[in-house]
Amino acid sequence: MANRERKKLEKSLKPHWVWAIAFGSAIGWGAFVLPTDWIDQAGPIGVIIGILLGAALMMIIGVSYGFLIEKFPVTGGEFAYAYIGFGRLFAFIAGWFLTLGYICIVALNASALALLAKFLFPDLVRTGNMYTVAGYEVSIIQIAIASIALILFAILNIRGASFSGKTQFVFSIILILGITLLGVGAIFADGPSLSNVTPAFNPDQTAIASILTILAIAPFAYVGFDNIPQAAEEFEFEPKKAFGLIIWSLLAAGIAYSAMILITASSIPWQNLLAQIQETQSVWGTGDAIESYMGRAGVFIIAAAVCMGIFTGLNGFYISASRLTFAMGRARILPNMFRQLHPKHNTPYVGILFTMAICLIAPWFGRQALLWVVDMSSTGVAIAYFFCTATAYKFFRWSDKQPARGYADVVAPGKKFLSLIGMLSAIGFLVLLLLPWSPASLGTESYIALGIWILIGIVFYLFNSGRYNSIDRKELNYLILEKEEIE
Template sequence: MATHERKKLERSLKPHWVWAIAFGSAIGWGAFVLPTDWIGQAGPIGVVLGILLGAVLMMIIGVSYGFLIEKFPVTGGEFAYAYIGFGRTFAFLAGWFLTLGYLCIVALNASALALLAKFLFPDFVRTGNLYVVAGYEVSIIQIAIASIALILFAILNIRGASFSGRTQFAFSMVLVLGITLLGLGAIFTEGPSISNITPAFKPDQTAIASILTILALAPFAYVGFDNIPQAAEEFDFKPKKAFGLIIWSLLAAGLAYSAMILITASTMPWQDLLAQINAEQSVWGTGDAIESYLGRAGVFIIAIAVSMGIFTGLNGFYISSSRLTFAMGRARILPNAFRKLHSKYHTPYVGILFTMAICLIAPWFGRQALLWVVDMSSTGVAIAYFFCTATAYKFYRWSSNHPAKNNTDVVSPGRKFLSLIGMLSSIGFLALLLLPWSPASLGRESYIVLCIWIVIGIVFYIFNYKRYNQITEKEMNYLILEKEEI
């Protein structure tokens, strides 16, 4: 019999809400803020091919997620899957790095809202400039805008998963409408032309290097789809539907990214566009590109669209970060406060407040810090992807001739092969980010902060090691998976 208390989350999330949580989180602000940065790194077609190839690899990884969600519909996602496949030490490792990824993305979205405000109201936002970080002016107005957004979405998430899911779906529909209007404008107005996207790749590097540069960012670009397993315990539907929701969210996200890249690059010869942005020291190159053919009306449309992207990112990753820390608290690897539920709304409010408190630091570092943490979030997420696909690989068997390890093993050579591809893809993402000679290697600042996070994790694990490992295997199975036997 279980002796430790195991609190549960309420089942209130409908399928289209969960799709919106995944899609909206994957798109976030990146599709509207980063196109000119990415085009400069790889050329328009290099970006599109890298993004779409990344979507395919994420779908392959999604096969493993779909299987594990169906078998183990509990919150915690990769933390739970790493525990199933590799034990509690590796579960902490996966959970710790994934927490880094989620926190980075919440902070990124809040900071992107301040960037949008600086583009729309430059004189107002420059009021009260405090200092410069890596060439970027940081003002008290920017800090206030990002901080208010973080606080408001923390309150929104504390009020309940169903409230968050409903608003997420509405935000996502407005976001899709915004991209559609921008695309129609590019097709039917004078100026934008498909000929402007040449040369297809960055001239001073090979096509393969261009594609790999963008492919390395796929864990960051599509990270929202793994919000689905974090919310699995709150599904108001059968877990077997999760795989379809993963595939459709990734497909929609890949098309949305590609559309914004092509729209931006088509406004004028893209090398001229980048030169103009650099010469004018533009705050938001994509916004300038849209304004060049749609005027202020275009700025209004993309401002609404990017606001929706930011809101869906904030909302979705507040959900995921709080559920992950709740699952780790329930397993007694985080302090007891993280497993508390709100007395009225029954949400893991401590994890929400923790996320808010950590992310309130980010606005003080300016836009350049956004680019530093993109790389860090990709690293954390790629590690989590590896543990998920590796665990699924251990469950699948090549044939019935291979002995079953337990009664949940599945004979499926096709899925076992896809989970193997997913494992190799995750390792490949990490190699692209961590190897110094890679075209997508982390910058110095990202390495420094990543090392600090690793050291904090080691100290934290040592401090909690005794309590975490004193719990019996059956008890830990129950706390993480709600069953005493795996």
């Protein structure tokens, strides 16, 4: 009977807070730091088309999420869904790869804060340069900035979900205001022009290849909307509202990404901008683009927006990583400490501290080394998307003439078709990332990092699989889903 202990999280999250968790996490630092990198790969219009197509595919995948959140409003998200659809082993695989994605993004957000400091205060940040990793100078100041941010947001999250939700909403509103001011400046200032956006695509490759290059990173660009199912157990509103929150968060994120691409590319001819970045070895091309037409005032605005993006990313993915490891601990596939809740704040503090501890290692490897894990985290997220959509596909029937099998009792041909499209999209993302001849294939370093994470996962599973697999099915249903039978 000891196994039946199932600790619960408090219901304290309001709808607009949950929307902010999804939107702010999906935007993060990427919309402000990566535009010039993406433009270099695909050209401005190639990026915008790829980003918006990615948002559309995420919305299709969101149909499956909305259905499963309404039916199973428990923390754990894709871990729980993979368990429902495919059993214990695949639940661990989905949860483990998604944990990888979340932790990588926490680390990347912290490193983006150090990058911002290096752009704004280059002389200060160069103080204490210690060594170089892949051409990137690592200084003790950068390490300190990233580490302090990681520690502060760990403390913020331990204090409670409602506190995190309120601050996330404030950060998101300031972020939107920042993008709006940059856009207004681009419209009325001298210099920016839509003619600077040409050529629309990367002239070194076909338009289709340019779009596919960006589409392949859609799981990374929009990871964050799936923070909603991780927080489902803490909703103080009806779970059926989750689907609308997913759609609105993805729509807002797609518009924000596209706006920043257009603002950056229209500032000066984009090929000249890229040449200037290469010549000056600038650490932040988007900041250079904004400074070209708004001066230091523009730098201040985009710096404030970047800070908000970083803060929303840190906050949102701390929430998700800790809830996911809590759910896996509650299912007894991770060590018992992960299912412990803070005695005062009732938060999964061990998962928060675990995420912080791993991420505190990252700043010592420099920014370039961290970028190697971006595609790797996209792989983890795409795997999680597959299990969610595939489970939803199993739930739906094409017609009432099709016999119900197990829990496949919902006649919804439209939703079944969309879940099929979502499933194929997730497979497509994996193909683009993992096949060597793909325009968006992983680099060697990313493959190595992915292999290391798989080996660590095997070790974790072997140490805990005996207990996990010995739990009675009804009991495990209760631990993961809070119900003994899957209806």
